[in-house]
Amino acid sequence: xxxxxxxxxxxxxxxxxxxxxNPVYRGLALLAGLNFLIAHRxxxxxxxxxxxxxxxxxAVSVLVSxxxxxxxxxxxxxxxxxxxxxxxxxxxxxxxxxxxxxxGIAAAAIAVAPLSMVTEGQELVDALPRRLHRAGxxxxxxxxxxxxxxxSVATVREAQLMRGWRARGPRSMVAxxxxxxxxxxxxxxxxxxAMEARAYGSGPRTTAFATPWSTQSILTVATAAVVLxxxxxxxxxxxxVDWYPYPSPMPPSASxxxxxxxxxxxxxALAPRVPRVPRxxxxxxxxxxxxxx
Amino acid sequence: xxTDAAGLLMALAAASVLTALLVGRLLLARLRx
Numbered sequence: 001x002x003x004x005x006x007x008x009x010x011x012x013x014x015x016x017x018x019x020x021x022n023p024v025y026r027g028l029a030l031l032a033g034l035n036f037l038i039a040h041r042x043x044x045x046x047x048x049x050x051x052x053x054x055x056x057x058x059a060v061s062v063l064v065s066x067x068x069x070x071x072x073x074x075x076x077x078x079x080x081x082x083x084x085x086x087x088x089x090x091x092x093x094x095x096x097x098x099x100x101x102x103x104g105i106a107a108a109a110i111a112v113a114p115l116s117m118v119t120e121g122q123e124l125v126d127a128l129p130r131r132l133h134r135a136g137x138x139x140x141x142x143x144x145x146x147x148x149x150x151x152s153v154a155t156v157r158e159a160q161l162m163r164g165w166r167a168r169g170p171r172s173m174v175a176x177x178x179x180x181x182x183x184x185x186x187x188x189x190x191x192x193x194a195m196e197a198r199a200y201g202s203g204p205r206t207t208a209f210a211t212p213w214s215t216q217s218i219l220t221v222a223t224a225a226v227v228l229x230x231x232x233x234x235x236x237x238x239x240x241v242d243w244y245p246y247p248s249p250m251p252p253s254a255s256x257x258x259x260x261x262x263x264x265x266x267x268x269a270l271a272p273r274v275p276r277v278p279r280x281x282x283x284x285x286x287x288x289x290x291x292x293x
Numbered sequence: 294x295x296t297d298a299a300g301l302l303m304a305l306a307a308a309s310v311l312t313a314l315l316v317g318r319l320l321l322a323r324l325r326x
Contacts, residue, residue: 024304031311038318254300263307266314 001040001268003119003127005217005224009036009268012224013111015231016262020240023100024254025262026107032265033110037117039269045117054109058102065098066090073248096245126207133205141191145184152183220268230261 013036016029037047067079067086072093081087115124121144125136156179165175195201211217234240234255243252 024301028304028307028311031308031315035311035314035318038315038322251297251301253297254304256300256303259300259303259307262304263311266311269314 001118001220002211002213002217003123005220005268006040006114006118007124007127008221008224008228009265010112010114012227012231013265014108015228016265017104017107017111019231019235021100021104021242021244022240022252022254023103023243024252025240025258026100026103028259028262029265030103030107030110032262032269033107033113035266035269037110037113040114040118042117042120047117050109050113050117054106057105057109058099061102061105062095062098065094065101069094069097072246093245093247093249096249100243100245122207123211126205126210134201137200145188148187149180149184152180152187156180156183216268216271219271223264223267227261227264230258234258234261 013029013033016025041047067090070088070091072091074092075089076092076095077090079087079090119127121140125133125140128136153176156176160175160179165172167173231240234257239255239258241253241255
């Protein structure tokens, strides 16, 4: 799928999650997002770490809300008053608020996940406007360096342990920090040389595998536009109503039209998956559709 | 109140369909060799 179509879908899904605090729409966006991810994720992209992170985030949200917020009329339990901060009554309202906030965190995380799990890094850079290609490349390179530094720390630490080094306070960490810093500089210089050898910056950005606009991508953009416009109109017009469990928990309000809009988010996941077939290496590189700078 | 009830019922139906799709996809992915 075209990266711009994925970005449009992400924007529409995020609008559902962030324009209001209603758990009905957030829950539907979460389910639609999971369907989208499973339908279109790249081969090899693993869902389990993301799901674990989302579950952990929701659990933390619930725990923090229940233990730290003691307001609400419906008491479901109590902790001893001598416990600092957490001590006091535990209320149904704080539990519901934590669940609602956790649902928002989970839905937002799942909504943006397609940017990394459906598209490739270079496709995202290609999807940026021409003027942002260099900034996008710099950002992508910087983000790629983060796991590289992590691997470098592990390697250097193992090597130092083999030489008899032991961690004894902050001062002993110099033996790790200095080699890691030097390795990072070396890796950066090698990367810059490799990019220069591939003629980076000498002309328009080129791509070997330009993804064409398929019917599926056009359908995705159209769906996203309808959902985004509908949610903004719902927010401005008052149909999108927030939900809070305070002062007394009530069922959330749900507009049938906005429910249909949220359900529309799953449409791109229903289209048959277009297999990624690597194309043969081109005899000449194609400029990106924006032309480059 | 009536609109809210209709909206909630529709949301429940939509969530059921989305969950069924999700479970179906996961089962299919597991069964696929």
